[in-house]
Amino acid sequence: MKKEWWQEAVVYQIYCKSFCDSNGDGIGDLRGVISKLPDIKELGVNCIWFNPLYRSPQVDNGYDISDYQDIDPSYGTLDDFKELLELAHSMGIRVVMDLVLNHTSDEHKWFQESRKSKDNPYRNYYVWRAPKENGKEPNNWGNYFYEGRGSAWQFDELTGEYYLHNYSWKMPDVNWEYEPLRQEMYKMMRWWLDLGVDGFRLDAINRLKKPAGLPDSKMPPAPPVGIYGYVVDRAICTNVPGIHEILREINKNVWSQYDIMTVGETGNLSSDGALDYICQSHNEIDMVFHFEIGKNANIITVNQYKETQQRWIDLMKHNAWISQFLTNHDSPRQVSRFGNDKEYRVPSAKMLATLVHTMPGTPFVYQGEEIGMTNVYFDTIDDYNERYTIGKYNTMIEAGVSPEKALGKLRDLSRDNARTPYQWNDSANAGFTTGKPWIKVNPRYPEINFEADRKSPDSIFEYYKKLIQMRRDHPAIIDGNFRFLMMEHPQMVVYLRKCARETLLVVTNFSDDKIKIELPQEIQDFTWERILTNRADTQPSLSGRTEWLPWEAEVYTLSE
Ligand code: GLC
Ligand code: CA
Numbered sequence: 001m002k003k004e005w006w007q008e009a010v011v012y013q014i015y016c017k018s019f020c021d022s023n024g025d026g027i028g029d030l031r032g033v034i035s036k037l038p039d040i041k042e043l044g045v046n047c048i049w050f051n052p053l054y055r056s057p058q059v060d061n062g063y064d065i066s067d068y069q070d071i072d073p074s075y076g077t078l079d080d081f082k083e084l085l086e087l088a089h090s091m092g093i094r095v096v097m098d099l100v101l102n103h104t105s106d107e108h109k110w111f112q113e114s115r116k117s118k119d120n121p122y123r124n125y126y127v128w129r130a131p132k133e134n135g136k137e138p139n140n141w142g143n144y145f146y147e148g149r150g151s152a153w154q155f156d157e158l159t160g161e162y163y164l165h166n167y168s169w170k171m172p173d174v175n176w177e178y179e180p181l182r183q184e185m186y187k188m189m190r191w192w193l194d195l196g197v198d199g200f201r202l203d204a205i206n207r208l209k210k211p212a213g214l215p216d217s218k219m220p221p222a223p224p225v226g227i228y229g230y231v232v233d234r235a236i237c238t239n240v241p242g243i244h245e246i247l248r249e250i251n252k253n254v255w256s257q258y259d260i261m262t263v264g265e266t267g268n269l270s271s272d273g274a275l276d277y278i279c280q281s282h283n284e285i286d287m288v289f290h291f292e293i294g295k296n297a298n299i300i301t302v303n304q305y306k307e308t309q310q311r312w313i314d315l316m317k318h319n320a321w322i323s324q325f326l327t328n329h330d331s332p333r334q335v336s337r338f339g340n341d342k343e344y345r346v347p348s349a350k351m352l353a354t355l356v357h358t359m360p361g362t363p364f365v366y367q368g369e370e371i372g373m374t375n376v377y378f379d380t381i382d383d384y385n386e387r388y389t390i391g392k393y394n395t396m397i398e399a400g401v402s403p404e405k406a407l408g409k410l411r412d413l414s415r416d417n418a419r420t421p422y423q424w425n426d427s428a429n430a431g432f433t434t435g436k437p438w439i440k441v442n443p444r445y446p447e448i449n450f451e452a453d454r455k456s457p458d459s460i461f462e463y464y465k466k467l468i469q470m471r472r473d474h475p476a477i478i479d480g481n482f483r484f485l486m487m488e489h490p491q492m493v494v495y496l497r498k499c500a501r502e503t504l505l506v507v508t509n510f511s512d513d514k515i516k517i518e519l520p521q522e523i524q525d526f527t528w529e530r531i532l533t534n535r536a537d538t539q540p541s542l543s544g545r546t547e548w549l550p551w552e553a554e555v556y557t558l559s560e
Contacts, residue, residue: 006199006261006286007321008478010357010468011096011364012045015329016053016075016491017061019367021433028421028432030076030084037087039450043370043461044468046093047261049201051329053062053081057107059170060145060387061419062098064105064201068188071404085196092197096261101185101273102204103171110184111172115156115163124178127164127210132153132560137162140216142230143169146391149398150225150232164214166207166237168387176208176246189254199261201286206266206277209243211236224395240270244276247284254370258282263323271311278320287362294326299337301534302491302510306484313360322361326352329366332417336375339551340512345372345448350463350534351508354553355493357467358506362483368422371453371465375417376442381407385439389414422448458536466532470555474531476504485520492517492548507548528556 013404020032030053052062055070071081082393088095104111129138141152153162154169164173189200202560217233224230259451264277266288277284292308295402300308312322327334335341339348349372355540357363377385380395381403389410396406403553416439423445430445442448453459473476480497491511497504505528509515515536518524519542528542532555539545541555 003478004261004286005094005259006047006319006362007092008471009261009362010045010471011047011049011053011362012040012043012330012367013049013364015051015061015419016418017051017438018432020422020424021435021437024433024435025074025434026435028439029074030071032375034080034084034087036095037084037091041091042465043365044091044465044472045365047096047198048088049096049263049364050098050353052098052203057105057160057170059105059168061385062102063100064107064168064171064345065100066105066107066110068104069191073328077400079449081221082195089196090431094261095196096196096199096201096541097192098203099189099192099200100203101174101176102207103167106170110174110177110181115158118159118161119206123232123400124130124175125181125184125466126172128159128161128163128527129153129164129214140213140221140229140231141166141214141236142165143234143391144227144234145387146232146395147387148224149228150230150395151228152230159499171211173390175222178487184244184251186250189250193254193258193260197260198264200255200287202262202264204267205247205264205288206239206243206269207286208246208265209237209240211240223350224392224399224401225404226316227399230518238266239273241456244282244284247277250281251285255285255560261286263289265289267291271308271315274312275318275320278322278541280319280321289322289323289325289328293329302493305490306493309359310484312486315358323364324356324359324361325364325366326356326362327366327369327418328387329418332413333373333375334366334369335372336417341372341374344512344551345374346458346460347534347549347553349460351510351551351553353464353467354506354508354534354555356465356530357471358477358497358504358555359495360480363471365464368418368472369431371423371450372448372449372460372463373420374442374444375424376420376440377411378416378440383440384410384414384416385414386419386481389416425449425451433536434514463532474502474504474557475499477500480504485523489517491515494519505556505558506554507556508553509548509551512550514550516546518546527557527559530554530556 015318017028019028021028022031054065055067055072071078109126110122114126137151142150143152186268217231217236219231219233253274263286314430335349393406419443421432421437426446430441476497476499480499483496485494493508493510534553
């Protein structure tokens with residue numbers, strides 16, 4: 001079957017702000033990215049997803065857009081972007097933009113107009129409501145960033161009404177019920193696609209539709225903002241009936257007219273509801289990022305990991321495609337969260353990559369994973385930048401929690417873990433900037449950096465290169481069907497990928513322990529040739545193998 005290009009792609013996610021600073025202002029920029037394109041090319045990826053580059057007050061690092069059709073001056077100019085796009089294309093690398101359709105910045109001209117008066121032509125671009133009789137907010141919704149005392153409504157004195165902001169008060173939600181807003185968004189998307197971009201990562205895409213009548217959340221109020229009567233209910237504006245009509249209409253008017261990839265960020269979506277979005281015959285979006293593996297405060301067990309993968313992979317039988325990733329710019333670092341960033345940093349980084357790149361679906365690499373970058377532990381809240389960590393910290397302090405305790409609770413999960421500057425080498429500021437970086441560099445940079453990794457015989461980058469090359473050389477990785485073996489085992493993740501031309505076997509140990517176990521007879525009956533390993537010190541032959549080292553990862557092919 002002929003595949004779409006995005007089914008064969010490997011996507012590299014660039015958080016431009018933290019990637020490479022070309023002019024010493026401490027902020028990563030497009031010229032910095034241009035200077036590193038050869039390294040990206042060498043890795044073998046053939047698509048880049050950029051976190052938002054648009055003009056923005058940078059309250060949420062670009063997710064607060066004040067002009068959709070311009071590049072933020074801190075990143076460069078539109079001409080820089082065009083140059084980058086052309087260069088990337090000439091190197092065989094596609095470029096996907098992050099697109100925020102759920103909200104804009106309050107500094108966007110639409111909102112500036114909207115707030116002016118109740119009969120302003122832009123009024124209905126946003127969600128305005130009169131106060132309740134007692135002057136209170138229209139409902140009990142809390143904002144996801146825990147800002148202020150937590151409400152998702154901001155009172156605007158100019159017209160005496162509240163506007164809805166599910167995220168920051170600086171990021172008002174737009175109103176997708178209003179046709180002129182829709183048309184404006186379509187026009188803007190076409191403009192980027194006509195410029196040559198290859199698709200969109202669609203921010204918070206399952207939140208565009210709000211529930212009719214904007215009813216109170218029935219969830220019990222929980223600390224810290226519960227004490228003020230607000231409820232942070234991430235489900236209430238998600239997957240609301242009517243969302244699919246909105247997406248189908250965008251698809252019909254815009255996306256279907258171009259050869260592009262669309263991948264939706266869908267918090268609060270389980271495999272149950274996913275087909276409605278990604279079944280190809282529904283004409284909505286190509287893939288989603290779900291968070292059944294990586295989101296919650298609790299790390300899932302290896303068995304839960306397998307069970308979740310199985311559910312999502314099963315969807316592929318119904319004319320759908322899935323994404324593979326473990327972490328991104330909104331989460332801790334992959335090797336810190338799922339691996340062991342201390343004594344097994346290198347093998348566990350490679351083992352996790354093996355899963356991402358050999359399971360069915362399109363793999364996404366977040367910048368820094370390919371050199372095993374780790375979480376950062378800042379000592380004071382002042383060193384943190386991202387809105388969610390700071391908002392939650394402040395409300396916890398207000399609710400009487402001690403600073404140490406608050407920080408202790410937030411540190412492991414803070415999104416800033418993933419946002420510290422890329423570690424290029426062991427010079428000052430990890431070679432990211434000659435100036436003062438906008439956020440502190442991870443203190444482990446003298447040990448963990450691109451240059452050091454490239455020199456190491458045990459290089460993680462080299463291992464990624466091999467994995468990505470495998471996707472080109474082994475059709476079973478893209479086309480093969482999938483079957484877990486030893487499903488019940490609490491540490492080993494073992495599976496087969498089989499297509500008409502070949503059978504691959506992936507054997508991984510998802511733990512710090514040395515595991516003693518024999519592979520099932522159906523494997524032992526055949527001869528397997530090892531094509532990849534993350535441990536130099538093990539025997540290449542499968543026969544008689546009963547012991548698996550911590551975080552060991554191996555890929556074999558069935559010998560004829
Ligand atoms: C998405 C983005 C996140 C941002 C939020 C609001 O979850 O990935 O970084 O803060 O949407 O736009
Ligand atoms: Ca810069």
